[in-house]
Amino acid sequence: MSIRKELTEESTQTEKKMSESQSSVIQEYSPTASATFTSFSHTLTHATTTLASNPDHLEPSTNHMPQMEGYSQCLDAHGLVRASSNRMAEQMMGLSYLSYAPCINPSSTETVGQQSHMLQQDFSNFLLPHPPGPLRNHPLKRGLTKDSMEYRLRRERNNIAVRKSRDKARRRIHLTQQRALQLQEENYRLQVLIGQLTQELDTMKNILSQRHLRPRDHCTSELRDISYISHFT
Amino acid sequence: MSIRKELTEESTQTEKKMSESQSSVIQEYSPTASATFTSFSHTLTHATTTLASNPDHLEPSTNHMPQMEGYSQCLDAHGLVRASSNRMAEQMMGLSYLSYAPCINPSSTETVGQQSHMLQQDFSNFLLPHPPGPLRNHPLKRGLTKDSMEYRLRRERNNIAVRKSRDKARRRIHLTQQRALQLQEENYRLQVLIGQLTQELDTMKNILSQRHLRPRDHCTSELRDISYISHFT
DNA sequence: ATACGCTTGCGCAATGCCGCC
DNA sequence: CGGCGGCATTGCGCAAGCGTA
Structure with a gap:
């Protein structure tokens, strides 16, 4: 995630006064909180799949959207790039929005669980070669028991x-x-x-x-x- | 919600071929699904507060951001309007991001509950003058038991x-x-x-x-x- | 070092839109 | 014609990360 944050270059982190440390090296993976067991697996799920398949990061010179050169007619009256025949165009250029967490067995054996999508015993994530996070297990900084x-x-x-x-x-x-x-x-x-x-x-x-x-x-x-x-x- | 959708005029609904029915009258409130009891209260919470306090809708002639006339210097190298002294500027122009659902008593006496924010007995919403939704309680179209x-x-x-x-x-x-x-x-x-x-x-x-x-x-x-x-x- | 606010990606639910029957 | 099923859009909360005071 932080890698994406480093590379996006488009918006809002430049609104603050930072912009030193912006061009620094890519930080190593360091999940700070990792509150509970399930929450940590959630973090791992996001991290491993975000780096792999999320096509969000767009450096300014990639070749998606082959128009946008010449600035003349490429947007409509609302400033939007519109693609004719919407579904087809996206089928061509959009790709791999596949599942992040393929765990589709809702056991629901917990009580306080918000976000049950991270609670389905996806131990498979722990078998993946994940970056060596410090895994400091301060349990949400305090007695943050969700209640x-x-x-x-x-x-x-x-x-x-x-x-x-x-x-x-x-x-x-x-x-x-x-x-x-x-x-x-x-x-x-x-x-x-x-x-x-x-x-x-x-x-x-x-x-x-x-x-x-x-x-x-x-x-x-x-x-x-x-x-x-x-x-x- | 649909009222916001009607008025936004800025983005993505113009990407499809619609644009008739765009300038139609404001639709009346009609929540279709409203699956369970708690979900319906959730819908009510969103609807009543969205219409009241969400300052998202910006028609092109409002006077927020008093610069932006003359197109010369009002954005930085990333095309963003930046406000100097961030917190203060937002404290002046941003307003009322107060709580949508003021229920801060986590009971957590449910099992399959995702989104516990809608589960905390906010019966106060039912005392508000809410628009008369049809309240058709088809139980999520099928045996959608979340499992x-x-x-x-x-x-x-x-x-x-x-x-x-x-x-x-x-x-x-x-x-x-x-x-x-x-x-x-x-x-x-x-x-x-x-x-x-x-x-x-x-x-x-x-x-x-x-x-x-x-x-x-x-x-x-x-x-x-x-x-x-x-x-x- | 800690606490706080801001940003962002994600899932959930509601709703919109569209093609099809 | 309308209902239905599908994807698309959007507002929301959650959690993580980041930067700052």
């Missing part, structure tokens, strides 16, 4: 933080899209302006070259010809 | 779909940011070009106006003066 008020307070604070963070992400995405649209419109205006300026400049050059070759006395009529173009100061 | 293979298959398929969808969303966000950066660079180039063209045009105009006023014979030297500018065709 304690401490645990509920932590969870509730984290839930609030998660809502806030996701809301911020939504705002950011929205702003980026708006900004892309604004830039596109501005770009169009600038190109139109460049066309006008270029045309006017061509006219000027033609006039000057002709004046340079010819004696004179066409000056007034030629200036009158281009006067309707040159409304720029 | 059946049918349930696990559905869950696993949905998990795969969720991973796929989120990956697609990440790609889309990444592409939008890349596009914004490309547009910004292109914009800068175009503005530089416009500056050059304008300057050259001014020089031309000066020359022509001076030639128009003066007799002649400065033509060659003046053309030599501007020759280093006019490297555009």
Whole structure:
């Protein structure tokens, strides 16, 4: 997971003042908490499969989405890249969303279990060659027995933080899209302006070259010809 | 929830061929499944609070983030709007990430309970004036007893779909940011070009106006003066 | 060193959308 | 036509990791 975090380069960890230690070496795997037995297996499940099959990490030069070059028409009125014939296109480029935890035998022999998907005795993960985590088994820092008020307070604070963070992400995405649209419109205006300026400049050059070759006395009529173009100061 | 979906206008529902029925009226509240008792209370909790306090919906003309006009400096090298002094800025503009379900008394007297946050006897939701859902209690379409293979298959398929969808969303966000950066660079180039063209045009105009006023014979030297500018065709 | 907030990947459930019968 | 089954989308909570105070 931390490896993904190191490589994503796209968003929100650059919002803080870090960016030292960003280009450092890839950290070794070190699961800090690993609260209970089942939770640790959950962590292992995520770690081993995330590094293997999650196609999330996108460095800027990969070749997925073969459009996006030329910035002209590749998005619709909402700033989105749309693919015609949706299912088919994704079947071609999307791949391997296979199961992370293939444990499909819900035993449900526990009591406090939220997230029963991590509770199904997936001991197979412990047979995998997992990175040597320190495995310091402080049992959730305190008596965090999932019933304690401490645990509920932590969870509730984290839930609030998660809502806030996701809301911020939504705002950011929205702003980026708006900004892309604004830039596109501005770009169009600038190109139109460049066309006008270029045309006017061509006219000027033609006039000057002709004046340079010819004696004179066409000056007034030629200036009158281009006067309707040159409304720029 | 469906109200949010109606109003967001920003992303992925436009990727399909719909876009009729988009500007239709706001649908009434109709929770379809509402599988169990606790799940229904969960639905109610989400619905009532989402409509009240979720500040996600942003129509394009609201006044959050008072910059973003003029497209020049409002984002960093990653296409992100960054706020200096992060905590304070969010404390001003972000608001009310308070608890959705204020039930902080973990009873945990159930066995198969995933998502224990919806299991804590929040009967207070039933005292709120909730929209009259149909409350059709088909018990999860089948014998979906959370232990059946049918349930696990559905869950696993949905998990795969969720991973796929989120990956697609990440790609889309990444592409939008890349596009914004490309547009910004292109914009800068175009503005530089416009500056050059304008300057050259001014020089031309000066020359022509001076030639128009003066007799002649400065033509060659003046053309030599501007020759280093006019490297555009 | 510890505690706190932020970010993120994940699963779950609800819902939307679409093709098919 | 409507119901149904399927995938897609989304909001949420959980847990882990990260950075900072």
